[in-house]
Amino acid sequence: MSRNPFTRHPKEVGETYVEHMAHASWFGVRMIAGGFACLIHAIFPFWCVNTGSQSMNRLHAKLHGRAEKANWERHPII
Template sequence: MPNIFTKHPHEVDETYLEHLATAGGFGLRMTLGGIACMIHAVLPFLFVNTASRTMCALHKKMNKRVDKVNWERHPII
């Protein structure tokens, strides 16, 4: 029986801990970028470019990761 904790990390050529760090880092940056965006919605003079810079940086990082795996088999949704 496959281990549900390691199946996907192995599919993307990572250990469980590597995947934990990578996915956790992405999630944290997305959360912080989202909070900055919500603050910007109320106070438009704050965090003017933070959310878009965060998205661009994460997109660039994700595209580098895609090269490591078969994109069609493991789409990022």
């Protein structure tokens, strides 16, 4: 196992450092956008009514799919 803290976790999930950085950044930007929509909804309850929950559902589905892919690649059934 790699001792390099920058590559250890990406290797665990079957990605390079750059691939992992891109995926983590994608998630982070969408989490910020969803949070911003929730803040807008808190002030104006008639705006962004479903945006926060839809954002969370999409992120959960994508993250769950990525986790399943990583597990399958690490432990394939032969």
